[in-house]
Amino acid sequence: MFAKSSVKVNAAIFTLMISCAFVYILNAWSPSSYSLALNAIGVGSTPDFGHARQIRTDEYWVQTPLTQALVNNHFQRINTTSLYQEDLRINYGLPIFDWGMIFKPTQWGYTFLSAPYAFSLYYFSLFALFVIGYQLFLEKLGLERKSAFIFSIALYFSGAIQAWWTVNASTFAFFPWVMLSLLAIRSSLLYGIALFYSLVAWQFGNLYPPFSYALGLAGLAWLWKVAERKDLRLNVLVVATLAGILAILTVWFYFSDYIHMMKDTVYPGMRSVGGGSALSVPMLFSLLVPSAWYDSNFEVLITSGSPNICVISTFSTLLPSFLLFFTFSTWRFDPSLIAASLKKNCVPLIVFLIMLSWIVMTIPAEAGKYLFLNKVVPNRLFLGFGLLISILCVSKLVKVSINISVRKVILYWLIYLLVCLIIKQSLAAMKMDIIAAAVTATTMILLMKSRQSFSLILIGGCCTFSLSTFALFNPLQDARPIFEKHDTELTRQLTEEQKQHGFVLGSNLPGAIANGIGFRSVAHVNTTPRLDFWKKKFADLPAPLFNGIFNRYAHIQLHAENYISTPSIDVIRLPERCFLNGLDSKCVNVDFKH
DSSP states (O other), X not given: OOOHHHHHHHHHHHHHHHHHHHHHHHTTXXXXXXXXXXXXXXXXXXXXXXXXXXXOHIIIIIIHHHHHHHHHTTTOSBOTTSTTOOBOOSSBOOOOSSGGGGGOGGGGGGGTSOHHHHHHHHHHHHHHHHHHHHHHHHHTTTOOHHHHHHXXXXXXXXXXXXXXXXXXXXXXXXXXXXXXXXXHTTTOTTHHHHHHHHHHHHHHHBOOHHHHHHHHHHHHHHHHHHSOGGGOOHHHHHHHHHHHHHHHHHHHHHTHXXXXXXXXXXXXXXXXXXXXXXXXXXHHHTTTSTTTTBOTTOOBOOOTTOOXXXXXXXXXXXXXXXXXHHHGGGOOOOHHHHHHHHHHTHHHHHHHHHHHHHXXXXXXXXXXXXXXXXXXXXXXXXXXXXXXXXXXXXXXXXXOOOOOXXXXXXXXXXXXXXXXHHHHOOTTTTHHHHHHHHHHHHHXXXXXXXXXXXXXXXXXXXXXXXXXXXXXXXXXXXXHHHHSOOOOHHHHHHHHHHHHHSSBOOTTSOTTHHHHTTOOBSSEEESSOOHHHHHHHSTTSOHHHHHHHHSBOEEEEEESSSEEEOSSTTEEEEEGGXXXXXXXXXXXXXXXEO
């Protein structure tokens, strides 16, 4: 029988999640920044709450327009609405109506709902999977249910999760279920089926190995902390291995065409990176002060390393700095205890050192390849490092006793704000920090007055701070305008252009926006290389140069210049004049400039 308190907590969580689902989906809300694309075509749309984020171009330039194209294409694999007739079975987990849909449960809404509501259900279901998944994940570390749920909310509203959410949500949301399924095999071998399914769903939702790798390393440390060594029986290992192999084969089979096309591309296939980054030290510091490097408008305050809010954000909460501050007086140097702790935590320590070394040290890509680290940009590995720190902090939190007083809480926040002032050197840039500090300090004091446990006080503070900072990063965007047909001056011009020529240039619409609203646009996103298409147009380019330009994932952009350029690794700019005489005419006398 469940304890009464447990039943009440379960009922409260269930009621909260169902209520949120009802309100969210009924309003067809999503975290999309697509209102910026709507503005570009002449529709004066704004989110219901919050602001669209310019930085989220991979969502509103690519993923959402390709979802629109798939809806227009009746959910078929080949995008017949596109000039390039590309295969949509790509890294983005799009709702293609093929056998892979079995492993895309968050996309099932497209089979019985209109597109806007299916789009909303997709994002809410990922939110629910994330929050409940991490709640159970944290419970295994010893947190009681209420604290685990609240801390999972804090993790959801952490910087990295919110900044990367719209495209990478599946990677984040399915991960805890992979680990929970793996752990559960020790109690029943039937959980091998759950492990197989969750592994496949994890990758089908968004095939992005760097984040999967980073989370997987943190998962090893978690598994070491929560699994009993005596439970590692041979049959458990065999079932887990078979589930993993079958999952790899399933993913490989489903994406075989995509993998074949991308493995030898200039980007991302052949990309090989070394360790270390100019942003490593600032990001490590943000594990203690999560809001240190951006202002109240989410503008980044440092320039080294060409950062943006997505790159500089970390999967972190205030828990590390809370533990450092509130337990400092209890620290004791005891070599025997330290040695015992290191022995007990040997795997987490190894994972910690591997990740930290790749993040901060200048290590050649050639050396990193033996652990496949050369395919993981150090800043991406930081996602898993942040989770690892949270795992270690939660493990510490459930074992220590902390004496918290109002005076200590106030002192902590005065120090926090002083640090922010030193870094930001402007009260205007600290507006969000000041509000978050006031709200969080008040919450912690109220929890103290109501005689809550010290762990709940700290976790409540973590959650309040996360909500006070990053909760407003992603907007609440009504999805109905995203899937509506709009009649504007620009769409009328494009319609006439397509009637005349069979295609449009789409010069003023970045990414796949033009195709998303139904046009066969030259300006598009080649999610896989379209070498045959480009060879007809630029037949005179030498083969090595041609391959270096077009053999990549790329945003195809048109400009008025008479040369081809690749201003960034995922952008190809082409002379607009090459298409004025139709698609079949060969373009000659074209130079290439880096």
